[in-house]
Amino acid sequence: MNINVLLVDDRQLLLECLSNRLNKEPTIRVVGVVSNPEFLLHEIIATSPNIVLMNIGMKLVNGIDLTVELLKNMPHLRIIILSKHDYAEYIQAAYNAGASAFMTEEKPIQELIFTIKQVYSGHKLFPKIEVIKIDKMLTPKEYEILKWIAEDKTNSEISEEMMISIRTVEYHISSIIRKLNVESRVGAVVTAIKRGLLSIK
Template identity: 55%
Template sequence: MKIKVLLVDDHVLILDGLKQLLDNEEDIEVINYLSNPSTLFTVIQQTFPDIVVMDVRIKTENGIELTKKILDVYPQIKVVILSGYDYDEYIQAAFQAGASAFVTKERSNDELVSVIRKSYQGNKVFPRNMAKINQTSMDLTRKEREILKLVAEDKTNYEISDELNISKRTVERHISSIIHKLEAESRVGAVVIGIRKGLLSV
């Protein structure tokens, strides 16, 4: 049985190159490729890929956020993130979003086939020891992520407590924890870091 792969990248030349690379492998089948993510979920529903190989940025979309959305609906799918940059923030954010692997584009030709096979087998493939990083400052709880999003929407502590039906003091404790975990110096700083690390969509 072949590994079914869906490619998503807004650079057509890269898509063509990746397709040619993977088409040469007997155990891999490129079932579709998209340069526009607007039809991503329709295509997933129609083709049921095993692996989605996706750029970290696709037009106006954030590949990290798309990864979260894919895995929320289709937790059995493995997502491999491609990036032109080997930034720690991108790697951490991809890991936090639940991606199975992170590959830089400059090395994708050499590594992608191997990474797809390893991801299909249930392995995590990242440039660094992300399991350790996952337990450190980036490990925001679901509630903290929710509050950080509301802070980014310029909501006051009172407005957040009212919206989430929790006390203002609890909101303050959560925000203090968020600032500490993200190693920020203020609410605004936490939002900026959150965006940079892919915790918030822009």
């Protein structure tokens, strides 16, 4: 039985190279490539992939946001996040978003093939990161609040959107500011964008 894989990246050349290489593997079949994330949902419905292989850092939107959105409606979907960097923030964000694996682009193709097969079998594969760094990562709720802040929402508006008290919102914002080692809401957004946790829209 073939493992059907959908590739998502805004670099067309990389998509073609990766597709050609993966299709040489007897048990893997690339069912589609998506260079524009706007067409991702349509392509998933059309091709029914077992696994989505997605880059974390695309120009229009990042792979973390896409992972969260996809898994809300398709929790069975297995997503592998690819990245140029193995920053602890990226790894933890991918894990929190519900991805099945994270690996850097520099890894050999055979390791990627191994990861695809392992994820298809139900395993989760993430690089080990220092526990001291994990403690500083944002929780899913903090990440959601950070995205609302990036959209210039007030504490009151975030409270209404998330159906939590303003005091709780303020608590989470203080935690975000502390974890990102910044001094303000604006600083938190800027730092998150630099680290690839948020996309510039």
